[in-house]
Amino acid sequence: MPPEMSSPPPGASQAEAPPRSPLPPSCDVLVVGAGPSGSACAQWLARAGVDVVLIDQHDFPRDKVCGDGLIPDSHAALQRLGVYAEVAAVAQRVSHVACIGPRGGRVDVPGSLSVLPRRQLDDILCRAAVNAGARRFTPVRFEAPLRDGGRVVGARVRQGGDAVHDIRSTWLVLATGAVPKALLAAGMCERQQPTGVALRGYVKNDAMAGRITAMEIVWHQRLRPGYGWIFPCRDGVFNIGVGLAHSHRKLRDGRRVMQDVNLREVFAAFCDAYAPARELMAGGTLQGELKGAPLRCSLEGARYSEPGLLVTGEAAGSTYAFTGEGIGKAMETGLLAAEALVAGRRQQSGDAAVQSAYDASLRALKPRFDLYERANRVNEHPWLADLLIWRARRNPAIVRRMSGVLDETRNPGSLVTLRGLTKLFLPVR
Structure with a gap:
């Protein structure tokens, strides 16, 4: 399923793409992917005086399929990155998550929450990395890592439709999201299939703006083993979607195959079973198309590192299985990668020390992801x-x-x- 929408939601800023500059021949760290994880990593490295090149296959601002919900771990990461105030100024503040059961029961859970379309959020994070000193180049597509004597020493990339270029770097960071193409090219992918899948769209419905004010998450028998959501954005726009956890079942021979579930049918069932979703769609205007995306969860499915290379963000599985929330942990893992690289640079450590520090930091997070895996049984039951x-x-x-x-x-x-x-x-x- 393609991870991009064909058109941006209303009110999204339009900015001219930066002029195309020649790609540099080398840098200290090359970060591939300018989403939350890659931009967080690049900003932290640039702050420490590291020569960082940040590339992405799309020009910015660009859209990204996501629920757009920012929960407390996202806010904490945004504060560390110094962009919390900028995000808060344009995000929709939300005071509660509304948990809604199959029989219509509801409980409002308070929290530090907000909603901001990824088109805006990712642009803020990417600009912050550039403002800190990272050199950004888009659109540039990662082709494969460069290796010398068994160590990664950079990447082969393609700028736009031009010929390939080699960028030499001391370290390569893959923050390439849930699509496994880059992981496969780098030989870091342990499971090609995603953990889950999601489908979402933006709907403008001014009449519902005062009625849906919480981040609503809905469980229903017709949505098993997943859930539906409606998150309020600004200006009468809502992010509505459905998520399916554990979308691929494991066969006896170890292969994984997609469950016999059609996400568009699940979305239709959500709108039929949950009255506010039905009213939102019936009285609103869909902005762009419904679009789907894979999810990589539970810090599984990829190797975290090899000499000269770190994998971070959703490429490393930084999304929670139970909730599908991944923005905060994507930024957190990006910061952990940057911290390991900065510490290795200051201490003049070798590859093994950097890898060990980074791998250990992700393993320290793994028990929490495992708890969300356990909680995922709510989606199944x-x-x-x-x-x-x-x-x-x-x-x-x-x-x-x-x-x-x-x-x-x-x-x-x-x-x-x-x-x-x-x-x-x-x-x-």
């Missing part, structure tokens, strides 16, 4: 959402526990284990 919402509406302490999952102070998996379900029927303080 929506009745769990009904049970949780029913109890939460009767016990504010459970709502606080759910809020803790949002800000990463509580274990999401504990809500749906046997022990966690038992606790739902016990007094909670």
Whole structure:
């Protein structure tokens, strides 16, 4: 499924593409992919005085299929990168996530939340990297890594439709997202199939602007093993979509095949089963087309590093399985890659030390991703959402526990284990 929309949502800024400049022959670090992970990595490196070249296959601003939701980990990363105020000035502030069960029960979970289309968010992050000193070149497509004696020493790239160029670099960072083409070319891909898939569109419906004010997530039997969402943007525009976790089932021979699910049919079922979605689509105007994209989750599916090369962001699986949220962790993993490279540069460490530091930092995050994998059973068994919402509406302490999952102070998996379900029927303080 193509990850780009054919046209931007209304109100999206139009900016002239930067003039095409000759690609440099070399740099300290070449970052491939100028999304949240790549831009965060490039900015942090440039701040430290590293000569960074940042390339992307698209000119900016460009659109990206996503739910556009920014939760607390996203806000924390944006603050570290110094762009939180700029993002907050154009994002739609949201005070709650609305969890809605198959029987219509609803509980509002408070949190530090906002919604901003990726076209705007990614442009802000990319410009911040350039302002910090990174050299950006677009559109430039990654073809393959350059190797010398078993070590990656740069990349072969193609600028626009021109001939290929070789850029030599001390380190190459792949922040190329969920599409595995770059991982395959670099020999870093361990699983070509995605973890999940999603379909979303933008709808303008001014009449619904005052009615849908939370980030609504909906579970229903007809959406199994996934969920639907409606997130409010600014100016009467809404991001509406459906996500399918564990979209590929594993066969006995180890191969993975797509489940027999049509996302457009799931989207239609969402609109039929959930009245606000039906009203939003019936009375609104679809901006562009419904577009799909793969998801790579749970820090699985790729090797993290080899000499001269680091893999970060969704290419490394930085999206949470349960919620499909990946923006915050993409930035976080990009920063971890930059920190490992900066520390190695200052300490004049070899490849092994940089790789070890980076791999260890991702392994330290892995248990949290595993908890979200465990919580993913709610998508497979929506009745769990009904049970949780029913109890939460009767016990504010459970709502606080759910809020803790949002800000990463509580274990999401504990809500749906046997022990966690038992606790739902016990007094909670």
